[in-house]
Amino acid sequence: MRDMRLWRLLLGLMLAVPGAGRLQAQETGQVAGTVTNEQGQPVATASVVVQGTRLGVVTGPDGKYVIPEVPAGTRTVVARLIGFGVATQVVTVTAGQSVVADFRLTAKAIELQGPVVVGYGTQERRTVTGAVSTVKAAQIAELPTSNAIKAIQGRVPGVDIVNGGNKPGDDVRIFIRGIRSITANNNPLIVVDGVPIAGGIGDFNADDIVSIDILKDAAATAIYGSRGANGVVLITTKGAGTGGVKTQFTADAYVTGQRPYGLPTMMNPQQYLAMLQAAARYAGVSDDPASVLSAQQQAAYAAGQATDWQKLIERTGQQRSVHIGMNGISENTRFNLSGNYFDQTGTAVGFDFNRFTGNASVDHVQGRLRLGVSAQYTHSLQATALGDGLWGAARQQTGFGSPYDANGLILAHPDGDALAWNPLKAVQGVRNDVTRDRLFVSAFGTFQLLEGVNLRVNFGPDYTHQSTGHYEGPDAIFPGHTDREGSYNQFANLQYTLDAMLQVSRDIGKVHHVDATLLYGIQKFRSSAANESAQFIPYDEALYYSLGQGQNFLLTTALTETALASYMGRVVYTLRDRYTVSATLRRDGASQLAPGHKWVTFPTVGVAWQLGDEPFMRRFDFLSALKLRGSYGVTGNSSIDAYQTEGALARTLYNFGSTTAGGYAPNATNPANPNLKWEKTAQADLGVEFGILGSRITGTVDWYRQNTSDLLLQRTLPQTSGYSQALQNIGKTRNSGVEIALSSINVNHEHGIRWQTDISWAHNHNEIVALAVSDTVGCPVGASPCDLNNGWFVGQPINTGAQTAPLNSTGGFAGNPLQRVWYDYEFVGIWQQSDSAEAARYGAKPGQIRVADLNGDGVINAKDMVLQGNTYPKWTASIYNRVTWKSFDLSALASFRWGYTIFNTYIPALSGRFGNIVTDYWTPSAPSNANPSPNLNGTPLNYGTTRGYVDGSHWRIRNIQLGYTLPPSLAGRLRATAARIYATATEPFVSYKYDYFDPESGWAGGSPVYRSLLIGANVTF
Amino acid sequence: MKRLFYGVPALTLTLGLGGCVDLGEKLVSSLGSxxxxxxxxxxxxxxxxxxxxxxxxxxxxxxxxxxxxxxxxxxxxxxxxxxxxxxxxxxxxxxxxxxxxxxxxxxxxxxxxxxxxxxxxxxxxxxxxxxxxxxxxxxxxxxxxxxxxxxxxxxxxxxxxxxxxxxxxxxxxxxxxxxxxxxxxxxxxxxxxxxxxxxxxxxxxxxxxxxxTKGAAQNLLAKAYLTRAYREWNTANLQPDFQQALDLANTVINSGRYSLVPDFARLWCGTHRAAAPADPGGQGFCDLANYSKRNTEFVFVTQYSYDPTQYQSGQTNYDHLEFLGQYDGNPAWAAGMVRDLDNGRPFRRLRPTPALLDFFAQTRWAGTPGPGTDVLDTRFDGSFQTVWFANGAAANPAGTCPTCTSGAPINGTLLRDAGGSAIGAAAGSDTALVYLGYQVSDSFRMSKAYRIGTPCTTAPTVDCGKDNDAKGMIGFRHFPSLKKWQDNLRVGGLSSQDGGKDFPVMRLGETYLIAAEAAVGLNQPQMAADMINVLRVRAACSGPPQCQVSHKSDPAILVTAAQMTLDFIMDERARELAGEYNRWKDLRRPGKQFFLDRIKKYNPYAQPNIQDKHYYRxxxxxxxxxxxxxxxxxxxxx
Structure with missing residues (x-):
């Protein structure tokens, strides 16, 4: 309650400031017009604002705009768009009338001015004190995809976006300026139209997005407090009133074909048999084909039956999208309606994704009250059957035999091995359907208390219902149950945000400008889940829809609730339009943390100086703009699972005779922690923004350092403690880095060729600064103290997976493939026959993998492990080129990831049971020094992982797009106001040292990456 | 100022809506400590x-x-x-x-x-x-x-x-x-x-x-005293600890709460269900259809269940997988066999050492092992599966030895070896594979339509290699399967790893051996022999169809005080408790030298490497x- 009083006090102070100004109401008129480029073609998504007010809109596809409710009088109207210079006009607005202001924009490199979407409002870029990067709709549109975030992949320095998977409908992972937290969430906050959303933006249609602004430093993210600790992605959707004095329709459609690449080459039966025979000789057993092959394999071999299983499941994927929009405006009401249908068929049989989105926005002005609501509904279905495991199932096959029997029916085990399932059987017999329904609403009301003083309420409920229906037919997949089994798991998440804020934007005298915001906000999250499963479902058609007809039901339900409350005050003061100071104070309370540690205060300050505008800088006439800025602030992270402070008991089951006996035990991975508190990040940022040669070349350079303390750490414990893990606030990490963005207009002939280049480069260094342990025993050189159980080393980046080996005990990849530090034995080759005496000392024999005995004690043990690199790139970069000539445009984006080590999960297993990658291997007569002797069984080799650490450095052309905008005369014949056709090739070229997987994903599991070719058209009527 | 009045209620309303949000946590889906x-x-x-x-x-x-x-x-x-x-x-x-x-x-x-x-x-x-x-x-x-x-x-x-x-x-x-x-x-x-x-x-x-129960605690304490007795730091308590172990074991044996199951095989398996291939010899797979988990001999068990609430990863018994040899998939071995639920999923992790087969052979036969010799001690057949009934669509093996080229399937007859001993049966189905405990001639092999596996040597300390499979001999992949843990009731098909059979941690049979070992420690060999003879009489074959005549009162089954050495106790433990997850601990109980000597003597793969440090993990x-x-x-x- 103390905080409530504080709030009221601040409120009183805020109201006192504007209260000094004029309080007279005004009559209004409207400003309308068209924005075109130098060639006279309409420019869409340009922003047009009335200077000194918060009034502003974005132009429609036809370049038109309308700004209603403009106070009468002489007004300066400014039009801006990224890549163009600013255009200004002075108009006289008469009450109740419309005045025309048309603009012609000239091309420029990245604009250092213009509005920037910051938290809870927009701000002039000139005065922004934080590090903010913006991507506009035009750039997003260049990479048509299901997920708008993918379109800015590689575009923004310091923002690392990596595919979460390559199945249709898979989401992406976003890291802004590296990784701070080991255990708590590293995902940035995504805010759509001012409302933080729950989860990713995969449910949003890229066509509805106007701009994506990324807030990277404390000054920019501070107003989101704890939720913004990992950066903030602000998404502005078209919302209501994108311009146009009359109703208009837009249709956008494309189709594409997709092919996987980076598939390993698997051994054919001849190669496989040769490997088996080598393995048999090595094991000292008969290499007679009759002895090493199973009955079915022998028969298939004799009959010459062979199957390339990857080819069998591969297909050309297709992606289609149709978008129809309509918007309009009446006197006081604006609306926007759009619908989109997207579907994608994966590059393997059985993978499908489709999505419908509908978006409706309405905005109404009544006197001083403005109300708006924007609602988006999404329905999607991701059908993946066996999922990524399908590719594994295909590669598990040895290549012998046919997928079908003599009657054309699918064989479950084509080569006779009871554990190798025919992937087609899985496609036929397994269903895994994820259905999502999401309703996201953003509603606001603003009430103008005084001129330049608004009261605003945002309300944003975000409701998601997801159901996962899973069905497995008899003998369809490992482990091969003979009955039909199904499950139906669903959850319903409701998150809502309610923010009340008072916003002040006033000029005081001629030289002072103040923007101030006071906010009280709450966010609540409630998730309920229900999972059901059954065995012995009587017939196939029931799938997971009639579990009640089965037997052996299992049922669980669960509830999780969390809440967050915040108070925030922000003041931005600008002097002479040249010096800006911003200060933010935010107090956050989170339910997940321990009583007494729930509330914390985060202060932030930032300054910006338009150095280039100072009179003494005029002599540097090549310099058209120069801005310095700096910020320092603290943010926090509380995104851990609920109920961890209390140490909930774990449910156990046992039976006494036939009686099931439930029990409760201390949870070995979650002891009660009554001290669990906020993880805090203090960060400093220094930035320079400049423009030279009349802003033909512009750029931004940022340096930053982030120190994270009270790290929320899931810590592995010695088991004598009674626990195996505990979540604690321990340890410190640091991120520091440099980000550079450059933009240049290389060629700009009027009515001719225009060529623009954007370059971004970012370096981030992540390291653990301190850990809970101070032990140095057993730590590698230069990396102590260390926590070997978790793979954490001071001076090294963060490692996930709670282990240092890349694979867990069941051979699966452990942890996040992008956040691993490798610590393993050092591969030095293969034991050769000449080494056999030495090999014997280590219990090895020629043909086995040889690792270094670093301390020379004659034993290979934990003391011989060394750091083998990590998955954090030293630098990332991108180069974007765009050439326009007349109505043609051609753009290409190249991206680079350099200086990191990934683990190749495709290292040849050389095991004699399942499929193998083509490779050389050790035999007494042809002794390889790279791969060991093959092995008769499907079991891992000693030190097998040591061969897998490879340099992941690579570059790629991410996409190339060629577009043609129909001249107005031709478009007119189609009765269209604007029309564009385009073709895009994605991932046409990737350069890396390893042949067979995409190093960007960090590992080789899952579905392969694909390249695609796409053709689309965008028409506005 | 009038408009300000509109604003204030709006603001108040907002604050009211949000309230002072409750940040307390209320655990619903679980319980606090x-x-x-x-x-x-x-x-x-x-x-x-x-x-x-x-x-x-x-x-x-x-x-x-x-x-x-x-x-x-x-x-x-x-x-x-x-x-x-x-x-x-x-x-x-x-x-x-x-x-x-x-x-x-x-x-x-x-x-x-x-x-x-x-x-x-x-x-x-x-x-x-x-x-x-x-x-x-x-x-x-x-x-x-x-x-x-x-x-x-x-x-x-x-x-x-x-x-x-x-x-x-x-x-x-x-x-x-x-x-x-x-x-x-x-x-x-x-x-x-x-x-x-x-x-x-x-x-x-x-x-x-x-x-x-009280008996379980006494039984465990007996074993704890027996184990402590030998410790090098415990010389002062050596005799009292042996005495405590013997007394406690006797207390359990005489408590009247536990008794030996009359038929050793019924400890692990039921009789074959009607629909299954008849198995009068008791050498086929372990059928749990007529099996009772509760028996009078188990002193303490870790329980498992087929109940679906517990039937999930980490809650089920995986031991049914480990001891099984390959019986399927290789035409040079037994083409008539495909993998099925009854015979289990052969993980092929462990195979009996020649020594173990020899320990059994020492008591198994009422005479020299070979065709026609009657079964004396049922514990081998009660522990191992040595007969497989053809279940595949493929013809029963044509040729059962490396040189055989043909052989007729056998249907519906009780299989007996050349001397008339039962070696398995196949009512309504063919026998595909049989392991014999002795070597046979090629002509004997050729006279049979089923595959025969035999030891490659009878020397207990020699393992004559891994590549004998093709010669019809026990090898690395093909060997008699320990059937004590076989579980054909498991849900989810033959490949399912989830078993629901109980795991006996302690059973009365072992209690007699604890008593015997303590008696040896106390130098009371007759007491030790008496304890072992109780187990021997239970193990003796009771008559047809497993054997031709009852051996329950056959003096050949009995041991004498003179035989009672620690090594003999270990041999007897092998026969009684093979594969019951005790052996490594049993070997190390009498001390480091005993442990090293036994392993070096009988495990040729451990012999070159085992050292003092291996006495502790x-x-x-x-x-x-x-x-x-x-x-x-x-x-x-x-």
Whole structure:
């Protein structure tokens, strides 16, 4: 309650400031017009604002705009768009009338001015004190995809976006300026139209997005407090009133074909048999084909039956999208309606994704009250059957035999091995359907208390219902149950945000400008889940829809609730339009943390100086703009699972005779922690923004350092403690880095060729600064103290997976493939026959993998492990080129990831049971020094992982797009106001040292990456 | 100012809507730790301690790797051994790749401390729980007694593998990463003290089948005393400990609560269900259709269930997989066989050493092993599957030896060998594969339409190689399968790893052997012989169809006082308890030299490498790495 009083006090102070100004109401008129480029073609998504007010809109596809409710009088109207210079006009607005202001924009490199979407409002870029990067709709549109975030992949320095998977409908992972937290969430906050959303933006249609602004430093993210600790992605959707004095329709459609690449080459039966025979000789057993092959394999071999299983499941994927929009405006009401249908068929049989989105926005002005609501509904279905495991199932096959029997029916085990399932059987017999329904609403009301003083309420409920229906037919997949089994798991998440804020934007005298915001906000999250499963479902058609007809039901339900409350005050003061100071104070309370540690205060300050505008800088006439800025602030992270402070008991089951006996035990991975508190990040940022040669070349350079303390750490414990893990606030990490963005207009002939280049480069260094342990025993050189159980080393980046080996005990990849530090034995080759005496000392024999005995004690043990690199790139970069000539445009984006080590999960297993990658291997007569002797069984080799650490450095052309905008005369014949056709090739070229997987994903599991070719058209009527 | 009046209510409304949001947490889908100190909580915490047992007993690779591999009786089969590739082959060979990072060490260590911590929560909070309602004084006493028993069991399992331990007698309060290691002596004191308390608190019988009883605590204490007796630091208590072990074992034997199951085979399997191939010889797969999990001989079992609520990963018994040899898939071996639920999924982790087959052969036959010799001791046939009934669509093997080219299928007849002894039967189906305990001539093989596997030698200490499969001999991949853990009731098909058969931790048969071993220690050989003869008479074949005549009173089955040596006790334990997850601990009980000598003598793969340090398991590296402050002591040599 103390905080409530504080709030009221601040409120009183805020109201006192504007209260000094004029309080007279005004009559209004409207400003309308068209924005075109130098060639006279309409420019869409340009922003047009009335200077000194918060009034502003974005132009429609036809370049038109309308700004209603403009106070009468002489007004300066400014039009801006990224890549163009600013255009200004002075108009006289008469009450109740419309005045025309048309603009012609000239091309420029990245604009250092213009509005920037910051938290809870927009701000002039000139005065922004934080590090903010913006991507506009035009750039997003260049990479048509299901997920708008993918379109800015590689575009923004310091923002690392990596595919979460390559199945249709898979989401992406976003890291802004590296990784701070080991255990708590590293995902940035995504805010759509001012409302933080729950989860990713995969449910949003890229066509509805106007701009994506990324807030990277404390000054920019501070107003989101704890939720913004990992950066903030602000998404502005078209919302209501994108311009146009009359109703208009837009249709956008494309189709594409997709092919996987980076598939390993698997051994054919001849190669496989040769490997088996080598393995048999090595094991000292008969290499007679009759002895090493199973009955079915022998028969298939004799009959010459062979199957390339990857080819069998591969297909050309297709992606289609149709978008129809309509918007309009009446006197006081604006609306926007759009619908989109997207579907994608994966590059393997059985993978499908489709999505419908509908978006409706309405905005109404009544006197001083403005109300708006924007609602988006999404329905999607991701059908993946066996999922990524399908590719594994295909590669598990040895290549012998046919997928079908003599009657054309699918064989479950084509080569006779009871554990190798025919992937087609899985496609036929397994269903895994994820259905999502999401309703996201953003509603606001603003009430103008005084001129330049608004009261605003945002309300944003975000409701998601997801159901996962899973069905497995008899003998369809490992482990091969003979009955039909199904499950139906669903959850319903409701998150809502309610923010009340008072916003002040006033000029005081001629030289002072103040923007101030006071906010009280709450966010609540409630998730309920229900999972059901059954065995012995009587017939196939029931799938997971009639579990009640089965037997052996299992049922669980669960509830999780969390809440967050915040108070925030922000003041931005600008002097002479040249010096800006911003200060933010935010107090956050989170339910997940321990009583007494729930509330914390985060202060932030930032300054910006338009150095280039100072009179003494005029002599540097090549310099058209120069801005310095700096910020320092603290943010926090509380995104851990609920109920961890209390140490909930774990449910156990046992039976006494036939009686099931439930029990409760201390949870070995979650002891009660009554001290669990906020993880805090203090960060400093220094930035320079400049423009030279009349802003033909512009750029931004940022340096930053982030120190994270009270790290929320899931810590592995010695088991004598009674626990195996505990979540604690321990340890410190640091991120520091440099980000550079450059933009240049290389060629700009009027009515001719225009060529623009954007370059971004970012370096981030992540390291653990301190850990809970101070032990140095057993730590590698230069990396102590260390926590070997978790793979954490001071001076090294963060490692996930709670282990240092890349694979867990069941051979699966452990942890996040992008956040691993490798610590393993050092591969030095293969034991050769000449080494056999030495090999014997280590219990090895020629043909086995040889690792270094670093301390020379004659034993290979934990003391011989060394750091083998990590998955954090030293630098990332991108180069974007765009050439326009007349109505043609051609753009290409190249991206680079350099200086990191990934683990190749495709290292040849050389095991004699399942499929193998083509490779050389050790035999007494042809002794390889790279791969060991093959092995008769499907079991891992000693030190097998040591061969897998490879340099992941690579570059790629991410996409190339060629577009043609129909001249107005031709478009007119189609009765269209604007029309564009385009073709895009994605991932046409990737350069890396390893042949067979995409190093960007960090590992080789899952579905392969694909390249695609796409053709689309965008028409506005 | 009028418009300001509109604003203030709007603002107030907003604040009202949000309220001062409640940031307290209310746990709904689970329970907080205070629950344990309630009457029902006490029972639930005790139940959870039992549930913890499943982390080791029946836990597939962990249990056999640490108790059966690398012993005189079991060695690695092809899935662990060929090419030396499966990375825990070192538990069999003791080769240099065996380190403190070895597989399963940490899982086993963690299992022990999980059970101990769960028992400690009961023992910490239980005494304060007031008696009332369903929590009678008897129930409360029992729960505390059960917790003492389970804690002692976990400490006993750990101390037998690692030696000295960290002793926790109270549940963890908060998180501590410091740990000290106490001597082996003090661990045994804790075990003995816990078991004495358990004996005082536990009832003789429990209303719930499977809860620890007074007899179970006495039986465990007998074994703990027997084990402590030999310890080099315990010379002062050597005789008293043997005496305690003998007395306690006798108490259990004479308690009247337990009795030997008359037919040894019924300990593990039922008789074949009507629809299954008839198996009068009792040498086929283990059919659980007519099997009762509860029998009078099991003193304490870790229970499993086929109930779907428990039938999930980590809750089921994986032991049905480990001891099975390959019977399917290889036409040079037995084309008539395909993998099925009855015969099990052959993981081929362990195969009997020649020594184990020899220990059985010493008592199995009523005369010289060979065609026509009658079965004397049923324990081999009760323990091993040696006959497979053809189940495949393919024809029964044409040719049953390397040189055979043809052979007619046999239908519906009781198969007897050339001398008339039953070696399996096939009512309505063919016999595809038979393992004999002796070598036969090629002409004998050729006279049979089924595949015959034989030992390649009868010398107990020679393993004549891995590549004998093609010659019709027992090899790395093809060998008689231990059927004690076979589970054809498991749900989900032949490939399912989830079994529901109980895991007997202690049974009365072993109690006689504990008594016999204590008697040898006390130099009372006649007492030892008497104990063993009880088991021998039970094991003797009772007549057709398993054997031609009853041998229940055949003097050939009996042992004499003169035979009673520690080595003989170990041989007898092998026959009685083969594959019951005790062997490694049994071998190390009499001391380091005994352990090394037995393994070197009978396990040719361990022989070149085994050293003094292998007498103790290395403390898991995770424990060493995780302890802060004073470093955690490793065992010598590791």
């Amino acid at each position: 205070s629950y344990i100190a309630t009457p029902q909580g006490l029972t639930d915490a005790t139940n959870a301690t039992y549930a913890g047992l499943r982390g080791f007993y029946g836990r597939g690779e962990t249990d056999y790797a640490l108790t059966e591999l690398g012993t005189d009786t079991w060695t690695a089969a092809d899935q662990v051994s060929a090419g030396g590739a499966q990375n825990w082959i070192y538990y069999d060979t003791y080769e240099p790749t065996y380190t403190s990072q070895g597989s399963f060490l940490d899982a086993f260590w963690g299992w022990g401390y999980t059970v101990i911590n769960r028992a400690n929560t009961v023992l910490d909070q239980g005494p304060q729980v007031p008696v009332g309602g369903t929590l009678t004084q008897a129930v409360k006493d029992s729960r505390l007694g059960e917790a003492h028993f389970l804690r002692a069991l976990a400490y006993f399992e750990l101390v037998q593998q690692f030696g000295g331990l960290t002793i926790n007698l109270h549940a963890a309060q908060g998180v501590s990463t410091e740990a000290t290691r106490q001597s082996e002596d003090s661990v045994y004191k804790v075990i003995i003290d816990d078991l004495n308390q358990a004996i005082n608190l536990l009832p003789v019988t429990q209303p719930d089948y499977g809860r620890a 290395p403390i898991p590296q995770r424990q060493i790495n995780g302890v802060t402050g004073t470093p955690y002591p490793q065992n010598p040599g590791w």
